[in-house]
Structure formats: structure tokens, C-alpha cells
Amino acid sequence: KNQVEQSPQSLIILEGKNCTLQCNYTVSPFSNLRWYKQDTGRGPVSLTIMTFSENTKSNGRYTATLDADTKQSSLHITASQLSDSASYICVVNSLSGGSYIPTFGRGTSLIVHP
Amino acid sequence: DAGITQSPRHKVTETGTPVTLRCHQTENHRYMYWYRQDPGHGLRLIHYSYGVKDTDKGEVSDGYSVSRSKTEDFLLTLESATSSQTSVYFCASLSERGGTTDTQYFGPGTRLTVL
Numbered sequence: 089k090n091q092v093e094q095s096p097q098s099l100i101i102l103e104g105k106n107c108t109l110q111c112n113y114t115v116s117p118f119s120n121l122r123w124y125k126q127d128t129g130r131g132p133v134s135l136t137i138m139t140f141s142e143n144t145k146s147n148g149r150y151t152a153t154l155d156a157d158t159k160q161s162s163l164h165i166t167a168s169q170l171s172d173s174a175s176y177i178c179v180v181n182s183l184s185g186g187s188y189i190p191t192f193g194r195g196t197s198l199i200v201h202p
Numbered sequence: 203d204a205g206i207t208q209s210p211r212h213k214v215t216e217t218g219t220p221v222t223l224r225c226h227q228t229e230n231h232r233y234m235y236w237y238r239q240d241p242g243h244g245l246r247l248i249h250y251s252y253g254v255k256d257t258d259k260g261e262v263s264d265g266y267s268v269s270r271s272k273t274e275d276f277l278l279t280l281e282s283a284t285s286s287q288t289s290v291y292f293c294a295s296l297s298e299r300g301g302t303t304d305t306q307y308f309g310p311g312t313r314l315t316v317l
Binding site for chain 1: 233235237242243244245246247250252258292294296304305306307308309310311
């Protein structure tokens with residue numbers, strides 16, 4: 089069964105600090121991995137997407153890494169801001185039988201305090 | 203939320219009544235998905251569609267049915283709503299280019315309460 093595990097479940101940091109969120113997956117066959125940000129009461133919004141051959145992707149203060157050998161990904165947030173408070177979801181897409189099936193992690197809830 | 207909308211945004215209904223949620227996308231995406239999101243569970247796939255009239259079940263499909271008669275519309279129906287179906291429902295669409303060029307959008311969500 090395809091699974092995506094995220095850690096930590098929740099995280100509290102002070103504004104201006106950096107943090108790293110983890111994602112481990114057992115999804116096959118692997119197509120791509122995406123990190124989403126979900127603000128309270130809103131739908132998820134894509135931050136980064138990486139394929140098997142990519143090991144780093146940046147989007148402003150967000151940097152995602154992918155190690156396809158160990159099946160691990162991380163999302164690093166630099167110089168956190170209050171607006172970074174949200175849930176961050178790791179999603180691994182699998183193309184199987186002609187259909188795209190995403191497997192979602194449960195997310196990491198990040199709270200940034202002033 | 204760009205290119206994908208859901209209706210209604212909020213609904214309160216009674217146990218045993220039928221409910222239909224609508225998802226509309228303007229991206230001409232082939233794939234569409236319905237998820238429910240509950241505390242402690244994250245997003246769980248209910249049903250998905252890989253083309254007009256082509257649908258399949260997700261991990262929590264019991265009690266739900268879907269239909270897709272046009273590329274842009276994907277309907278989720280609760281034939282007889284139960285309190286366990288109280289949740290926030292998200293629709294998503296996905297292009298099929300693959301790799302890092304595919305695009306995926308989520309709708310804003312529908313908050314459904316079954317009394």
C-alpha cells in the first residue's frame with residue numbers, strides 16, 4: 089500500500105527562524121513529489137514539484153529536497169514569517185494503469201509566533 | 203483556487219437526505235478528484251475521474267457516488283447522508299503532462315454538516 093509519512097506532526101517556531109519539515113514515502117511507481125501549503129479554511133496550494141531526477145527545488149524562501157534512493161523529501165523554510173503559519177502537505181504522485189493517483193501525507197502544522 | 207470552483211461552499215443537511223456537491227474547472231484538465239479532509243486524517247481520496255464518464259473509487263468511497271458528463275464538471279453525490287460524512291470536501295484537477303510540468307489546482311472546499 090502506498091504511504092506518505094510526515095514529521096513532525098506540528099511545529100512552533102519564532103518569526104525569523106528557519107525550520108525543516110520531513111516526508112518519507114513508499115509509493116510505487118513514483119512519478120513526482122509535491123509540497124503544498126494549506127492555510128486554514130482554504131484549499132492546498134502547490135509550493136514545489138520534483139521528479140525522480142531532481143534533488144533540489146526552490147520557491148522563494150521555500151526549498152525542497154528529494155532523495156529518491158532513500159525515498160525522503162524535506163521542505164526547508166528560511167527566515168519564517170507569520171504568514172507561513174499553515175499546514176504543509178507532502179504528496180507523491182503515482183502513474184499506474186494509466187491513471188494519476190496522488191498519495192497524501194497528513195501534513196505538518198506550522199505555527200510561527202512573533 | 204484559480205480555475206476551479208466548488209458549490210455550495212457550505213451546506214447543512216439532515217441524516218438520510220441526498221446531497222450533491224459540484225466541482226467546476228476551466229483548465230480543461232483530464233483528471234479530477236474528490237477528497238474529504240477530517241482532523242487527524244489529512245486529505246483522503248473518495249473518487250477520481252480520468253476522463254468524461256471514466257471514474258474510479260478511492261480509499262473512502264463507501265456511501266459516495268460521482269458522475270462526470272463534461273470535462274469541466276465533476277459531481278459528488280451522497281445518496282443518503284450520514285453524520286459520519288460531516289467533513290470538508292475538496293475537489294482538485296490535474297493536467298496529465300507529467301514530470302514537473304503538470305499543474306494541479308484545488309477548489310476552496312465545501313463544508314458539509316449532517317445533523
